Amino acid sequence: MTGRTAMRALITGVGGQDGSYLAERLVAEGLEVHALVHPDEPLPERPGVTLHACDVADTARTRALVRDLAPDELYNLAAISSVARSWSEPDLVARVNGLAVAGLLESAWLAQEASGRPVRFVQASSAEIFGAPCRSPQDESTPIRPVNPYGAAKAYAHHLVGVYRERGLHASGLVLYNHESPRRPVQFVTRKITSTVAAIAQGRADVLRLGNLAARRDWGWAPDYVDAMVRSARAGHADDYVVATGESHSVRDLVAVAFTHVGIDDWERYVEVDQALVRPTDAAELVGDSSRIRAVLSWRPTATFHDVVTRLVDADLAT
Known part of the structure; x- marks a missing residue:
């Protein structure tokens, strides 16, 4: 795709609560917004969004799409988000929540190398990576020690974000605590x-x-957490951030x-x-210390x- 006149964004997981709020925001800001939708899922109503039927775990197809679009911003929100389901289908959760992220990060890197344009990657990580935390509240330096397959897959993906950031990709991992809408x-x-x-x-x-x-x-308001994603994508430097109310x-x-x-x-x-x-x-207590994102990106929860x-x-x- 050539001749772009606006910033271009690609969202995975657009069918979820975060994806819907994010898509609405980016469209309102005037971005050219594209989104992945699983081929077996009904197409959601996302005005202003170009939808692409593609399984995020299909590395070959997602790689071709990412290289074709060469998005300025790539938000990976796709995941099997049920901890309970991760106990019944741990292999599937590992593929979608872990291995698929490896494919997307490599695809973003290849697209950046091919186009010469930076790709800003945001990974929706989870407080479940801390599992049984050794201290409370948790911050970006808290040891990662998941206690369920969901958290383990998310932890693998979170580590990979750091690997690709060191490689030169503007990749940020947002450790999102529970957020609702x-x-x-x-x-x-x-x-x-x-x-x-x-x-x-x-x-x-x-x-x-x-x-x-x-x-x-630690429960927050979903649109606030989407705001954190956008701030991290547009920050001068990529980093990992705990996003929580405290x-x-x-x-x-x-x-x-x-x-x-x-x-x-x-x-x-x-x-x-x-x-x-x-x-x-079940992790007994998960509460986040979001001091870093508050100080660096001026983010605050509103609810x-x-x-x-x-x-x-x-x-x-x-x-």
Whole structure:
């Protein structure tokens, strides 16, 4: 493709919550936006985005596409994002979340070499790479020690980003802590909670079944984390960044805020712990120290934990 008049971006994982927010932002900024969509998935509605049917794990096809497009910015958001699924299909998760990233990084490098134009690569990493952290909060220097196949695949990809950065690619790894929005699928615990709470409040359900209520996470607002991705792509120097609010809350806290928001204070009687939903291993507490990205890229979260939960509940009440 020749004769470009605008910056060009390529997004993988455009069907997810982050991909949708990112695509909307880049289109609004006037970029020429392209995106990969798995051939077996229905094409999402992404106005202003040129969609390409391609499996991110198909290295040959993605490499040809990346070399043809020679994007100025490449955002890899594609992943199997379920930790639970990584226990049932660890080999598939390793291919998509790990090996596919190796292919994309090499493709970006080859495109840069062929075109003579820098390719700025952003990898959506995960706090799950820290797994059972030796300290809290975690920052960019925290040892990587995943405790599940999802985290292990993400850790491999995260290390590769550093390898290619040393090679000369503007590659940044964003260690994203949990971030939510109404676009998050309902199989995720946050949306499961808020959608079920909304259903209970409206008389459409009578019980919320959950696993480990004591698990603690650092929950933020998805559009804020997309903003971090764009800032890192356009920074003068590539680096790794922890993207987090710095506040830790338990699943129990989330449940309490959601129920209280709909006027139910005696929420315990609606909640059942199902041992089948408890993961084989679950990081007890993940909370991030985002001092580096705040200092270097002037990034700040705009929504509090309470804001995030109540926004999700309101969205579920409206559906």
